[in-house]
Amino acid sequence: MTTTSSEQHAVPFWRDERYLQVLAQILVVAIIAGTLYYLANNLVTALAAQNIPIGFDFLRLTAGFDIGESSIAYSRASTNAQALLVGVLNTLRVSFLGIIFSTILGAIVGVARLSNNWLVNKLAGIYVEILRNIPLLVFLIFLYSAAFVKLPRITEALELPGPIYLTNRGFFVPWAEPGDGWSTYRWVLWVGLLVAIVVAWVLRRQGQRTGRMPLILLWAPLAFVVVALLGWFIVPGQPLVSSIPVLEGRNFTGGNGLTPEFMAVLLGLVVYTSAFIAEVVRAGIQAVSKGQREAATALGLSGFQTLRLVILPQAQRVIIPPLTSQYLNLTKNSSLAVAAGYPDVYAIGRTIQNQSGRSIEIIALMMIVYLAFSLGTSLFMNWYNKRIRLVER
Amino acid sequence: MVRKSFIMLALLLVLALTLAACGQATTPAPAPAPEQPAVSEPAQVAGNTLATIKARGKLICGVNQAVPGFGFLQSDGSFAGFDIDFCKALSAAIFGDPNMVEYRPLTASERFTTLQAGEIDVLIRNTTWTLTRDTELGGNFVHTTFYDGQGIQVPVDSGINSITELGGTAICVQQGTTTELNLADQMAAVGVQYTPVVFETADETVNAYLEGRCDAWTTDMSGIVARQSIFPDPTAHKILPEVLSKEPLGPMVRHGDDQWFDIVQWTVFATFQAEEFGITSQNIDTFMSTENPNIRQMLGLEGEMGVKLGLSNDWAYNIVKLVGNYAEIFNRNLGPDTPLGLARGLNASWVDGGLLYAPPIR
Known part of the structure; x- marks a missing residue:
């Protein structure tokens, strides 16, 4: 009556925990895969029923619309793929600058929140509490339509020394443009970069040997500046010529201009994210035990030395992981740029979607773009985090 | 952590490849569909728009809410305008009541997706008929209800009198419109450099123009005039003489339901035809005893015209009686007695030298 197999297994397989664990996992995977298949199939069937083609061929077609700001050559005759690339670069530009500036501002505010100076401390506290509690979209719309667009009209531009012109068409600043000596001078700059890297490497080796780490972040850039200055006088001709903005007709020519759309988005992202980063920095510094600071003081280290050699290296380990998620937030939040009319990848994607009617493909592409940005950022930050991690022996 | 990111990146790659593969795999699929006899599959999916509307008890009409005269949300919460009246005409043709309509206000960039997805039955939202869109x-575009053209507006004190003088200017335009494309085309044609500043909604676009962010803004002539009527100082702005494009505006329905296409199309034609016959909502009852066979067929006194459309035979009577003929709809919303004060121009009946021409209702 009973088979041999059931005699071998004291417990039937449906009550054997080992089998059940595997079975449960297979079941979950099957359910997820089935759901995804059902949704994808549903989409394809529904679109086929309405005679809407699916495909990425439209990327090769002429875009047909102009874009206000672009860092690569672009005209209405470019393809949709190029238009999308302009958007990707615009998003990268605002996110990259945003990450740098929000880190600097956030670190300053974070340290200020721990200041013994009552006023500095309270001001930093108010900054954080107000800015991180206003929704970013509201803040961006406020910045754009209540601040930047309300600046003087272009004919009544506000002139600052420089000359810098502030108008609601943008900020126009003097800029350096390549002169006749630029082609030679370019190589001087590369040499300077090389020298700076060598200096950093030598100082680092020296620090490891003697146990006294020099200020690499001070000396290496200084080496670059010295080489650059020397080159300036040696290289014949003018390496760079200054270009001053001048109002000509209805617009400024010369110099460099930043549009109010770009500035509203950048400022909004920087200020909003810096409030969060300030809290991350504060938490990281406070996580270093009081004894460390006391020990550093007992060894005779100055306040700055204590911060640089004792507190920050340890605080870093606590700061980096939450800082990474703030960077990811900033990158993803940059899609709100559409509210201020800045042509980021989302805004341009929407335009292409409307002109070509390819909603599904465009949305999928935009999701892939943001996912790639975020995974790239987190890959870098995780690598850095691993490098500075406390090695326990 | 690093390994996890690598796995995620790999997954991303797989996703990208799958999408690309999907694209390739399914591209050929839709191609044979139009060759298949009649409306095999779409008919089952979408062929029952009329039945759906009747079962639901109301028509869902995708409209504009921000263009006075065409589609505008009034302060009392009701919609009014030229496009809105065509929604009402459809409702009158189907239900014998112009108010069985649910209005769905849409932005320019979401209107087509909404129609594709079946969220609305018909899109009547000053939408330009183009080949790509069709x-x-x-x-499918049904028929043009309003022949428009694109214009550019500048402040009077700007000293700009022609589009060739727009060099170096910033021009505000709304995202996802044909005007965005026409502007790029025309400026390239005359070789003028400009900077487009693109906004998602009409309100943002106009606001940026009024604040001086742009030297000019562009949209359909009718849209400019409509907006200008609610500017703080309408006399301080002027429209440049050049007409940048042809903008035939009209209703759009989903692919695959020819009966519903016909109903919308003949509702539009009924308003044209009524004007041609001189039938208005005021005098229509005096025509009920007419001997003219063409009028008798239109008003359902003879033949079975309404039944052929899947409606009742008094469909055209209801449209004219409850909403009005084309002239009444035009004058009520856009005509000389309104703030817009538009002339009929191309939008006159063919007997008066315009483009409105309805095929015979017989």
Whole structure:
């Protein structure tokens, strides 16, 4: 009556925990895969029923619309793929600058929140509490339509020394443009970069040997500046010529201009994210035990030395992981740029979607773009985090 | 952590490849569909718009809410305008009541997706008829209800008198419109450099123009005039003489339901035809005893015209009686007695030298 197999297994397989664990996992995977298949199939069937083609061929077609700001050559005759690339670069530009500036501002505010100076401390506290509690979209719309667009009209531009012109068409600043000596001078700059890297490497080796780490972040850039200055006088001709903005007709020519759309988005992202980063920095510094600071003081280290050699290296380990998620937030939040009319990848994607009617493909592409940005950022930050991690022996 | 990111990146790659593969795999699929006899599959999916509307008890009409005269949300919460009246005409033709309509206000960039997805039955939202839109967006344009052209508006004190003088200017334009494309085309044609500043909604676009962010803004002539009527100082702005494009505006329905297409089309024609016959909502009852066979067929006194459309035979009577003929709809919303004060121009009946011409209702 009973088979041999059931005699071998004291417990039937449906009550054997080992089998059940595997079975449960297979079941979950099957359910997820089935759901995804059902949704994808549903989409394809529904679109086929309405005679809407699916495909990425439209990327090769002429875009047909102009874009206000672009860092690569672009005209209405470019393809949709190029238009999308302009958007990707615009998003990268605002996110990259945003990450740098929000880190600097956030670190300053974070340290200020721990200041013994009552006023500095309270001001930093108010900054954080107000800015991180206003929704970013509201803040961006406020910045754009209540601040930047309300600046003087272009004919009544506000002139600052420089000359810098502030108008609601943008900020126009003097800029350096390549002169006749630029082609030679370019190589001087590369040499300077090389020298700076060598200096950093030598100082680092020296620090490891003697146990006294020099200020690499001070000396290496200084080496670059010295080489650059020397080159300036040696290289014949003018390496760079200054270009001053001048109002000509209805617009400024010369110099460099930043549009109010770009500035509203950048400022909004920087200020909003810096409030969060300030809290991350504060938490990281406070996580270093009081004894460390006391020990550093007992060894005779100055306040700055204590911060640089004792507190920050340890605080870093606590700061980096939450800082990474703030960077990811900033990158993803940059899609709100559409509210201020800045042509980021989302805004341009929407335009292409409307002109070509390819909603599904465009949305999928935009999701892939943001996912790639975020995974790239987190890959870098995780690598850095691993490098500075406390090695326990 | 690093390994996890690598796995995620790999997954991303797989996703990208799958999408690309999907694209390739399914591209050929839609191609044979139009060759298949009649409306095999779409008919089952979408062939029952009329039945759906009747079962639901109301028509869902995708409209504009921000263009006075065409589609505008009034302060009392009701919609009014030229496009809105065509929604009412459809409702009158189907239900014998112009108010069985649910209005769905849409932005320019979401209107087609909404129609494709079946969220609305018909899109009547000052939408320009173009080949790309007619073929690739899963919809069909029915017939032009308003012949428009694109214009550019500048402040009077700007000293600009022609589009060739727009060099170096910033021009505000709304995202996802044909005007965005026409502007790029025309400026390239005359070789003028400009900077487009693109906004998602009409309100943002106009606001940026009024604040001086742009030297000019552009949209359909009718849209400019409509907006200008609610500017703080309408006399301080002027429209440049050049007409940048042809903008035939009209209703759009989903692909695959020919009966519903016919109903919308003949509702539009009924308003044209009524004007041609001189039938208005005021005098229509005096025509009920007419001997003219053409009028008798239109008003359902003879023949079975309404039944052929899947409606009742008094469909055209209801449209004219409850909403009005084309002239009444035009004058009520856009005509000389309104703030817009538009002339009929191309939008006159063919007997008066315009473009409105309805095929015979017989």
